[in-house]
Amino acid sequence: MSWLGAEEWQAVALSLKVAFWAMTLSLPLAIFVAYALARWQFAGKQIVNGLVHLPLILPPVVTGYLLLLTFGVTGPVGRGLDLIGISFAFRWTGAALAAAIMGFPLMVRAIRLSIEAVDTRLEDAAATLGANRLMVFATVTLPLALPGILTGAILGFAKAMGEFGATITFVSNIPGQTQTLPSAIYAFLQVPGGESAAARLVVISIVIAMTALVLSEVLARRVANRMEGT
Amino acid sequence: MTPAALSVHLQKEMAGFALDIGFDAPSGLTVLFGASGSGKTSVIDAVAGLNRAASGRVALGDTVLMDSATGLHVPTHLRRLGYIFQDARLFPHMTVRRNLNFARTVSRAPADPTEFDRVVDMLGLSHLLARRPARLSGGEKQRVAIGRALLARPKLILADEPLAALDDARKAEILPYFERLRDESDVPILYVTHSAPEVARLATTVVALDAGRVIRQGSAAEVLGDPSFAPGGDRAMGAVIEARVKTHHDDGLTELDAGGLPLLLPHVAQSPGNRLRLRIAAQDVILSKTRPEGMSALNILPGTIADIRMGDGPGAVVSLDTAAGRVLARLTKRSVHSLELRQGSEVFAVVKSVAVAPGDVGGPAR
Structure with missing residues (x-):
């Protein structure tokens, strides 16, 4: 990709890495939380629901600042994690954490809807055939909710690719470390003559977003066909 | 005294009336007979363990499945059931073959090709195995549902209005399979219906319900030959x-x-x-x-x-x-x-x- 400068290429690669890990690591937790919200009655359900949705409502800068206070080098959690060799502050892992938290409500919403749409009577039928709760989840609920889980994963990935406010507040904008696509575009627009580099990154952003959308459509259709097909 | 094949004693508060029933059925096919809203489905769901709202005692031979007096409640998946639902409830994301093998898959039991082939042959499913439920007719779905229940090696077969959603031709297609189950296996069958013709054909024992009470119990000839008993009105007698x-x-x-x-x-x-x-x-x-x-x-x-x-x-x-x-x-x-x-x-x-x-x-x- 000779038309991309080293710094631009770095930003693209970093963004893909950040978004991939943000989505992959938060997906199991998102499925668990979505299942709990969809199927369980428990005390404090509304509080959990509110906490999950908070990043969607708060200004991203606020979320980023709260992350900095909590996970930063002087933050309570950050200091603890630093002792076991995990550090978020001003590193790409911090960008991934910010992206995961910002994308989490979108993932949970999509997955929760699809789990709620799974017919509990099918789950009952599975239980009568000898499946315990975990097996019912693995063999019936999860496969039937798969289209929504795919949608949630793609949404989470796309949100992670585009996350800006919380990321730049939490881990700043260090080329090669924490400079994701949106941060790079922002940085290029701050310097004279940076418009063409910014434009190239904008095109790449659009291509990646479209690819993710098409991919999720194709996968969702394949899953749907499998259920209706021969 | 040998215990009844199936002993059911249940109480539950329902909308509009209190369910309070008790019956001890011999082996064979026991029909729970009554109009809709008489509490039949509540009974069968309590026997299956799907609904825990009822109190009482349910026993299958010597095995107690629930007893609210001792707080015993065997979870549904451990009750060794074969439940045939009115709406078949096949798993839409699985082929017919995987639906049939579901009980074996979840119990991690080794495949038994002889048993599988026997059930598939009996129900005429061999040409359907690779299909998914969406491509099956109503009668085919119900045959697969019967096969799936049988291949779970149940100790008790439950059937909740299994023919109600089918037209007359499909009913005539499925009924003989229940007769074979009744006549060829030792597994007790609890069969819920509001159809007098189904009672007449299938019942070893009839338990007639009305508004949450057992109003008649006996053989099909005894119950249906009783002129004072007309749950569907005189015309249905x-x-x-x-x-x-x-x-x-x-x-x-x-x-x-x-x-x-x-x-x-x-x-x-x-x-x-x-x-x-x-x-x-x-x-x-x-x-x-x-x-x-x-x-x-x-x-x-x-x-x-x-x-x-x-x-x-x-x-x-x-x-x-x-x-x-x-x-x-x-x-x-x-x-x-x-x-x-x-x-x-x-x-x-x-x-x-x-x-x-x-x-x-x-x-x-x-």
């Missing part, structure tokens, strides 16, 4: 008799022998010598004081009136003991008076041969 296939005539009629009395029916697909059950709807029976002559109806059963029950309206139901068994006839009060019918009168019951619907002819009775 009909007695059950047993008969043996004698010969097939060239004109398409089949001659049956019912306790020594000949009965002619449109062709019955059973070999001579086979025993079967017939349901004779009360409104298809005409009574005559003298042996009728010059009539088009072919079947005449002489008998003695055992009971006459006057209805609230203009109708009456006459119970007649014949050599073939108890037959019910529905006629008007005016006819009862003008014929001077009373208990002990000798009369002739006239049954049009076509009045015995093919769907009401059962397979070999136990």
Whole structure:
């Protein structure tokens, strides 16, 4: 990709890495939380629901600042994690954490809807055939909710690719470390003559977003066909 | 005393009435019979463990499945059930083969190809194995659901109105499989229905429910032959008799022998010598004081009136003991008076041969 400068290429690669890990690591937790919200009655359900949705409502800068206070080098959690060799502050892992938290409500919403749409009577039928709760989840609920889980994963990935406010507040904008696509575009627009580099990154952003959308459509259709097909 | 094959005693508060039922059924097929809203589904779901709202005790032979007195509640997945639902409830994301193998997959039991092939052959599923449920007809779905339940190696088969969603042709297709289950396996079957013809064909034991109470319990002939019991109204009333296939005539009629009395029916697909059950709807029976002559109806059963029950309206139901068994006839009060019918009168019951619907002819009775 000779038309991309080293710094631009770095930003693209970093963004893909950040978004991939943000989505992959938060997906199991998102499925668990979505299942709990969809199927369980428990005390404090509304509080959990509110906490999950908070990043969607708060200004991203606020979320980023709260992350900095909590996970930063002087933050309570950050200091603890630093002792076991995990550090978020001003590193790409911090960008991934910010992206995961910002994308989490979108993932949970999509997955929760699809789990709620799974017919509990099918789950009952599975239980009568000898499946315990975990097996019912693995063999019936999860496969039937798969289209929504795919949608949630793609949404989470796309949100992670585009996350800006919380990321730049939490881990700043260090080329090669924490400079994701949106941060790079922002940085290029701050310097004279940076418009063409910014434009190239904008095109790449659009291509990646479209690819993710098409991919999720194709996968969702394949899953749907499998259920209706021969 | 050997325990009943299935013992069910349940109480539950329902909308509008309190469910309070108890019955002990012998092996074979026990029908829970009653109108919708009588509490049938609550009972079967409590037996399955799907609904924990009911209190009481459910036992399968020596095995107690629930006992609210001791707080025992065996989870559904450990009850060894084969539950056949009205709406089949096949898993839409699995092929027919994977649906059939579901119980084995989740129990991690090794495959048993002999058993699999036997069930697939019995239900005629071999050409459907690679399909998904969305590409099956209603009757095919219900056959797969039966196979899936059987391949779970159940200790108890539950069926909740398994034919209610099917048209008459599909019902006629599925009914014989339940007869085979009843006759060929030792697994007790609890079968919920509101259809008198299904009771007549299938029931070893009938437990009739109304508004959450057991109002009758007995064999199909006892319960359906009782003129004071008409859960579907007098029009749905009909007695059950047993008969043996004698010969097939060239004109398409089949001659049956019912306790020594000949009965002619449109062709019955059973070999001579086979025993079967017939349901004779009360409104298809005409009574005559003298042996009728010059009539088009072919079947005449002489008998003695055992009971006459006057209805609230203009109708009456006459119970007649014949050599073939108890037959019910529905006629008007005016006819009862003008014929001077009373208990002990000798009369002739006239049954049009076509009045015995093919769907009401059962397979070999136990």
